[in-house]
Amino acid sequence: xxxxxxxxxxxxxxxxxxxxxxxxxxxxxxxxxxxxxxxxxxxxxxxxxxxxxxxxxxxxxxxxxxxxxxxxxxxxxxxxxxxxxxxxxxxxxxxxxxxxxxxxxxxxxxxxxxxxxxxxxxxxxxxxxxxxxxxxxxxxxxxxxxxxxxxxxxxxxxxxxxxxxxxxxxxxxxxxxxxxxxxxxxxxxxxxxxxxxxxxxxxxxxxxxxxxxxxxxxxxxxxxxxxxxxxxxxxxxxxxxxxxxxxxxxxxxxxxxxxxxxxxxxxxxxxxxxxxxxxxxxxxxxxxxxxxxxxxxxxxxxxxxxxxxxxxxxxxxxxxxxxxxxxxxxxxxxxxxxxxxxxxxxxxxxxxxxxxxxxxxxxxxxxxxxxxxxxxxxxxxxxxxxxxxxxxxxxxxxxxxxxxxxxxxxxxxxxxxxxxxxxxxxxxxxxx
Numbered sequence: 397x398x399x400x401x402x403x404x405x406x407x408x409x410x411x412x413x414x415x416x417x418x419x420x421x422x423x424x425x426x427x428x429x430x431x432x433x434x435x436x437x438x439x440x441x442x443x444x445x446x447x448x449x450x451x452x453x454x455x456x457x458x459x460x461x462x463x464x465x466x467x468x469x470x471x472x473x474x475x476x477x478x479x480x481x482x483x484x485x486x487x488x489x490x491x492x493x494x495x496x497x498x499x500x501x502x503x504x505x506x507x508x509x510x511x512x513x514x515x516x517x518x519x520x521x522x523x524x525x526x527x528x529x530x531x532x533x534x535x536x537x538x539x540x541x542x543x544x545x546x547x548x549x550x551x552x553x554x555x556x557x558x559x560x561x562x563x564x565x566x567x568x569x570x571x572x573x574x575x576x577x578x579x580x581x582x583x584x585x586x587x588x589x590x591x592x593x594x595x596x597x598x599x600x601x602x603x604x605x606x607x608x609x610x611x612x613x614x615x616x617x618x619x620x621x622x623x624x625x626x627x628x629x630x631x632x633x634x635x636x637x638x639x640x641x642x643x644x645x646x647x648x649x650x651x652x653x654x655x656x657x658x659x660x661x662x663x664x665x666x667x668x669x670x671x672x673x674x675x676x677x678x679x680x681x682x683x684x685x686x687x688x689x690x691x692x693x694x695x696x697x698x699x700x701x702x703x704x705x706x707x708x709x710x711x712x713x714x715x716x717x718x719x720x721x722x723x724x725x726x727x728x729x730x731x732x733x734x735x736x737x738x739x740x741x742x743x744x745x746x747x748x749x750x751x752x753x754x755x756x757x758x759x760x761x762x763x764x765x766x767x768x769x770x771x772x773x774x775x776x777x778x779x780x781x782x783x784x785x786x787x788x789x790x791x792x793x794x795x796x797x798x799x800x801x802x803x804x805x806x807x808x809x810x811x812x813x814x815x816x817x818x819x820x821x822x823x824x825x826x827x828x
Contacts, residue, residue, distance in 0.1 A: 446498040459486035480530035538599040543807045548589040566608040575625045578649045591616045592807045626797045644790045648782040652697040662687040682771040683762040690759045692750040696741040712754025728762035
């Protein structure tokens with residue numbers, strides 16, 4: 397009898413334990429479900445409250461056609477367009493860009509909100525579920541500071557070194573074209589050349605990597621000659637940022653070598669050139685042509701003020717910039733102009749897009765360069781250095797770079813890279 401009671405007691409205990417375990421599992425499932433619901437937030441909306449439809453703008457699509465396909469009548473579409481026209485022009489929808497429709501969760505799935513993403517960072521909300529209104533917002537951005545280094549081996553270049561380390565090729569471009577363009581020829585690096593860099597990676601929504609934001613400081617040892625580069629803001633009003641070496645000397649020249657980041661030099665300045673477009677007659681070509689696909693961004697090669705942004709039969713859409721009393725530049729055959737007369741532009745700012753307008757035989761930008769009112773070959777000019785740092789700012793720079801130099805010097809040449817963002821060490825970089 398005692399044994400039977402003991403067995404019964406054990407069974408009851410096991411049953412109670414199983415019930416508790418089941419209950420605990422149920423609670424864990426409920427908590428996980430609640431957490432999952434909380435995670436369904438985007439664009440400031442709880443997506444669990446809607447039927448979510450995602451798509452991209454197709455060629456020929458319009459705002460009205462998209463809503464009409466989703467059972468919104470044209471009277472309502474017209475009302476939405478009228479009430480939001482001061483906040484967003486619905487005619488600016490671009491093919492290939494993503495959009496999201498938030499629809500009711502019933503069987504009708506009636507659209508309540510249209511969200512358009514013109515780029516990775518911004519989104520436009522056209523909300524018509526209660527009152528009709530539109531606004532533009534930016535997704536949360538996280539900046540993570542990192543360090544990287546490398547040594548150039550025999551028969552290799554910086555791009556391969558970065559690729560082997562799983563690093564962004566943007567680092568190579570920024571070092572080659574933005575920092576050391578006038579001091580190091582990256583096509584002629586030597587085995588044993590080495591580099592260290594402190595830079596900032598950029599993430600959207602804490603997870604989507606969108607590239608290198610900027611380089612805070614760099615060290616490049618070329619042919620055993622060390623060259624430091626420290627980023628420093630010299631004009632807070634116009635937002636001008638330059639790179640200076642260890643002795644506060646500007647590493648940049650006043651002009652970029654090319655108005656395109658990615659383009660091919662297709663025709664040089666030539667006063668005796670025969671041009672097919674004019675029947676192979678000798679016609680002086682006072683510009684330098686850079687071929688690139690339609691829509692490629694065109695950069696201002698130096699700081700200056702836009703003096704012309706217009707169209708002529710020969711130039712097509714073009715922009716002209718005065719840089720100082722000596723130098724002017726002009727950019728021809730654009731598909732789109734991005735600046736207007738009177739705008740101040742900084743070196744590297746996008747002023748237009750490559751096109752084929754005017755007297756042009758293909759997609760390219762004709763880059764023209766004036767010195768003292770005369771068109772000259774930019775590649776044969778001894779271009780000036782960028783504006784030197786003022787004595788007041790020089791003292792501030794020398795103080796600022798002490799700590800940054802110590803941070804850079806502490807990076808070893810065999811240091812690896814963190815491939816995932818460490819959000820505990822996220823920063824918003826500030827330039828002193």
